[in-house]
Structure formats: C-alpha cells, structure tokens
Amino acid sequence: AQSVAQPEDQVNVAEGNPLTVKCTYSVSGNPYLFWYVQYPNRGLQFLLKYITGDNLVKGSYGFEAEFNKSQTSFHLKKPSALVSDSALYFCAVRGSRSNDYKLSFGAGTTVTVRA
Amino acid sequence: KAGVTQTPRYLIKTRGQQVTLSCSPISGHRSVSWYQQTPGQGLQFLFEYFSETQRNKGNFPGRFSGRQFSNSRSEMNVSTLELGDSALYLCASSLADGSYNEQFFGPGTRLTVL
Numbered sequence: 001a002q003s004v005a006q007p008e009d010q011v012n013v014a015e016g017n018p019l020t021v022k023c024t025y026s027v028s029g030n031p032y033l034f035w036y037v038q039y040p041n042r043g044l045q046f047l048l049k050y051i052t053g054d055n056l057v058k059g060s061y062g063f064e065a066e067f068n069k070s071q072t073s074f075h076l077k078k079p080s081a082l083v084s085d086s087a088l089y090f091c092a093v094r095g096s097r098s099n100d101y102k103l104s105f106g107a108g109t110t111v112t113v114r115a
Numbered sequence: 116k117a118g119v120t121q122t123p124r125y126l127i128k129t130r131g132q133q134v135t136l137s138c139s140p141i142s143g144h145r146s147v148s149w150y151q152q153t154p155g156q157g158l159q160f161l162f163e164y165f166s167e168t169q170r171n172k173g174n175f176p177g178r179f180s181g182r183q184f185s186n187s188r189s190e191m192n193v194s195t196l197e198l199g200d201s202a203l204y205l206c207a208s209s210l211a212d213g214s215y216n217e218q219f220f221g222p223g224t225r226l227t228v229l
Contacts, residue, residue: 032215043221043222044220046217051215090158102173105157108157
C-alpha cells in the first residue's frame with residue numbers, strides 16, 4: 001500500500017523568507033509524486049510533479065520540489081514566500097504498478113505567510 | 116479550455132436520503148476520479164473511471180457508487196445518507212491512462228447531511 005506523510009500541520013514564515021513544506025512517501029516501485037495547493041472554498045490546484053529525470057522539479061508560481069530517493073522525500077520549496085502563498089498544501093503519490101494507480105494524499109500542511 | 120465542473124455546488128440532505136453528484140471533466144480527458152474531503156479524514160480516494168470502466172476503488176462502503184458515461188462525464192451516488200457523509204466531494208480529471216498524468220480538480224460539491 002502507498003502512503004504519504006506531511007509531518008507538519010502548519011508552517012509559518014515571514015514574507016520574503018524561504019518556504020519549505022515537507023513530504024515523505026512510501027510506494028512499491030517507482031513513485032509518481034505531486035504537489036497541490038488548495039485555497040479556501042476552492043478545489044485543488046496542481047503545482048508540480050516528479051515522474052523521472054532531474055531530481056529538482058520546477059512548477060507554477062515559483063515553487064520547486066526536490067526528489068530524494070534515498071530519503072523517500074519530496075519537499076516543496078519556494079525561495080521567497082509571498083502573503084498570497086498562504087494556503088493548504090497537499091503532497092500526493094501514485095505508484096507505477098497497476099494496483100497502485102490511485103492517488104494517495106498526505107494530510108496537508110497549512111502555510112501562513114505573514115507580512 | 117473550460118475546467119472541471121461539478122454540480123451542484125452545495126447540497127443539503129437528511130439522513131436516509133440519497134444523492135447524485137455530477138462531474139464534467141475537461142474536454143478530451145477520459146479519466147475521472149472522485150475524492151471525499153473532511154477535516155478529520157483529509158482527502159480520501161473514492162473511485163476512478165476510465166473509458167466508462169471503474170479502474171480503481173477506495174475503501175468506502177457500497178453505499179457509494181459511481182459511473183461514467185461515453186462522453187466521459189461522471190456521476191457519483193450515495194444512498195442511505197449518514198451524518199458522517201457530510202463532506203466536500205471533489206472530482207478530478209486527467210488526460211489519459213497512465214499514473215504519471217496530473218489530475219485537474221473541480222471546485223467540489225459541499226454536501227451537508229442533517
């Protein structure tokens with residue numbers, strides 16, 4: 001069975017400071033990893049994904065994520081956070097095998113960026 | 116290109132009733148997945164349809180069912196509603212087969228069971 005852990009319920013940073021949201025995963029075979037963001041009363045918006053290749057993935061709105069196979073991690077990062085980045089962030093994993101096709105989400109991390 | 120649409124956006128039902136939620140995927144997308152989001156359980160996978168066939172199913176009771184039509188539109192049905200079914204139900208579509216495709220989510224249907 002596949003699973004995702006987001007160890008921090010909340011992350012608080014000052015505007016202009018680096019932002020990191022942590023994610024670790026467990027899956028059989030090769031992982032397909034995703035980050036989504038959810039604003040209040042909205043659906044989820046896709047930020048970025050890792051399928052294969054370069055371990056550093058760049059996505060929307062200046063976000064990037066680093067895949068680390070040995071640590072089974074896929075942390076989301078932004079060099080300089082904005083107040084508008086305040087939202088709920090979800091990490092998700094999907095396996096490459098047919099019995100792992102469902103997308104499993106972490107519990108989510110609430111990011112608050114203070115001005 | 117229009118995004119994923121879900122109807123209705125809000126729904127209030129009473130225990131024991133049944134409900135049908137609708138989802139129209141992005142044009143050209145053939146895979147549709149459904150999720151339940153609650154404060155306590157987070158995002159939980161319900162089922163996924165591809166080309167009118169259920170391909171994956173989560174750990175929900177048989178009261179939760181779904182189907183997909185030939186135009187890729189999907190519906191999910193919940194029968195004999197319980198208070199615990201109150202949640203945001205999200206539909207997501209993706210382009211094709213292949214677990215590496217990202218999913219695009221609709222705004223959700225907020226179901227309240229009284």
